[in-house]
Amino acid sequence: MGLINGVPAHVLLVHAVVVLVPLTALVLVVCAVWPLVMRRLGVALPLLALVSLIAVPLATDSGEWLQERVAETSQVERHTEMGDELLPWAVGLLVLAAAVWFAYRRAEANAAPAPGAAQASAVGTGVRVVAVVLCVAVSAGAVVQVYRIGDSGAKAAWQGRISSRSGQQG
Template sequence: MPEFIGGLPLHPLIVHFVVVLLVIAPLGAVLSALWPAVRRRFGWLAFAASAVATALVPVATASGENLANRVGTNPLVQAHERLADMMIWWALGLTVALGALMVVHTRAERKTTAQVAVGGGGAEEALTGEQRKAPALVMIVLAVVTVGVAVGTGIHVYRVGDAGARAVWEGVQNLPPQNGG
């Protein structure tokens, strides 16, 4: 993996992709979990954003380690690295939770569509009360889990980014302006 692209370190370039996706994915996950119309239209798109972000987290982590090897470490960089190492678990959790929600939702939609196509009333009457409650209960549990993981992911993305920004910019406000500026 290259360490630089066009003279810029790879790490901040990849990190910005991850940050954007891990803001879109949790927002999409919360909306998909709570609002069925959003889930039908955008749930799989939010899942795709989460999956791509999850795939990019190890790239961001590896490029960050390469950059740290070049610039050296200090307590701020070490704090950022410690938090960043946990990011994969949050991203993976979001992807799994949202994926499970979308699979159950899609299967329930297909089942409903198939029952309506078969003949409407007769097929609908074949479902018992317990059979109707089970998918609804599973959807509620998955929605709660998805919202919880999405909120946790959003908070952790902020924490990692804040630690990284502090590692780079801490103390800059105390420097005198350069180049006559």
């Protein structure tokens, strides 16, 4: 993907990633911690994670197109390398979003108390705690990676090009 209305597609698509990945991470953690929120969102959680995942390679591909058309610097190279590291985090968000959604649906289907429910509840609580910890860890990692990539991209694009004085060029 190259240009959109004369502007590099990467400059536009990266905004989808900057919004969607942290939003997905936040919603995932909230749904993992509060099942009531999961009940209200339903399938929207894994769908949001899927859209976030799709946005990442679109931004990455458009960034690689742009990289071939700008001056080659160590900052641009670093930014490009870091951009390639976001996809596994986005996959992790999707996998966990689907797992949280599936686990919630399964718990709702099995809501009727059965013999041995106390033991199952203890196991369910342990699994839920592990799920929450995983969701928090992957969400935090994804958000930090988005920040790091964005920071490196901003430095690659703008560092040394802005004057501290109005009307001056760097």
